[in-house]
């Protein structure tokens with residue numbers, strides 16, 4: 048069995064590093080070395096544009112020679128020829144120079160991990176050269192869970208170092224305990240000043256660290272967009288705050304995979320609106336305020352984007368009124384993602400230069416949409432919450448001047464189990480089968496299905512401008 052490898056972090060600044068190869072992979076390796084301040088030399092008979100574009104690199108345009116290894120600390124190869132790779136690796140070995148060979152683990156004395164950087168913190172994931180894909184997948188997972196917490200904890204820890212030392216000796220706490228405390232503090236949005244005060248309190252009241260920690264925590268709520276359903280469409284920030292939440296108030300439309308990101312001991316409160324049952328908005332807002340005042344880390348998780356027809360603004364105002372800090376984490380709105388899932392771009396060069404997002408829901412106290420005027424705006428109309436009113440909407444738009452044969456796409460449960468899409472003409476929308484949650488797209492782009500090979504001819508049928516000049520050669524715009 049092979050001995051396990053020994054991980055290190057290299058300081059390459061000012062040290063010569065050789066990259067053999069001039070292609071895309073070589074350019075990537077060189078770029079990473081340049082970013083760490085290395086004195087980078089590239090050798091290759093030919094350089095790809097990516098390599099030519101690199102600043103701060105010396106390029107030698109010829110085949111590799113052994114003398115290229117003179118004065119080199121680290122060599123990395125990205126060449127097609129296995130024999131050349133073997134030759135470089137052997138010579139590097141003779142000279143005691145560490146060697147990384149892209150895609151050829153057998154010739155590596157060094158393998159490169161997948162890296163997540165956050166300020167001075169480096170998280171490196173290695174499969175010891177066996178599966179770079181798995182390394183980067185795992186790195187993404189870890190990065191999503193950490194968010195920027197570690198570097199914030201580091202900043203805090205450096206700023207309060209002497210106090211931390213005192214705490215450690217007076218209370219016999221481990222560094223881990225202390226970092227846990229700072230992290231809790233940081234997640235609650237406390238400033239450095241407050242963190243220091245907390246540390247001072249903790250020294251003064253060594254018997255009640257838990258109480259001190261809750262009391263010093265500033266109330267804070269995260270208003271988070273969960274995206275259209277599939278949890279892979281959430282932002283890294285959303286995943287990070289979810290993982291740290293004590294309590295999550297979520298909508299009915301939030302995908303189940305999304306809720307798996309919540310810590311197992313966190314409380315889930317379903318405040319989703321369903322037929323026959325609706326939690327009043329005021330109650331949700333006051334619940335948010337109350338939970339925040341209890342010192343809990345609260346996440347309000349909403350489908351799509353919190354501020355796109357999601358009443359996120361009302362919650363933000365209620366929190367502001369109550370003096371509770373909040374952070375908005377935007378999400379991918381179903382207004383964009385649902386059409387995309389059906390192969391419909393909401394704008395398209397030469398076809399639709401604008402997109403209007405409207406609610407089809409008529410509620411008391413909300414000005415209703417002037418559909419007839421909207422018919423004259425042009426571009427694409429995306430209707431959320433419009434299934435029940437679709438007959439009225441189609442009728443009004445046609446009265447306003449939209450052609451009866453205007454293409455329509457209805458996309459249900461986009462990116463979730465049971466996703467489906469149907470197409471029709473505007474004058475058929477009233478009788479088209481449709482079930483909420485669905486997004487209705489009205490306009491020429493609704494005829495597109497970019498997932499199908501027939502897409503290009505369908506688009507071409509719309510006219511010569513529907514395809515960008517790049518696709519048609521020069522002279523068109």
Ligand code: SAH
Nearest residue numbers: 351352355357380381431432460461485486
């Ligand atoms: N803030 C949300 C929209 C809330 S309104 C966002 O930005 O996406 C709820 C409406 O969004 C639904 O009635 C439906 O029209 C649309 N919707 C939400 N999820 C959807 C999905 N997965 N597929 C299609 N439409 C969806």
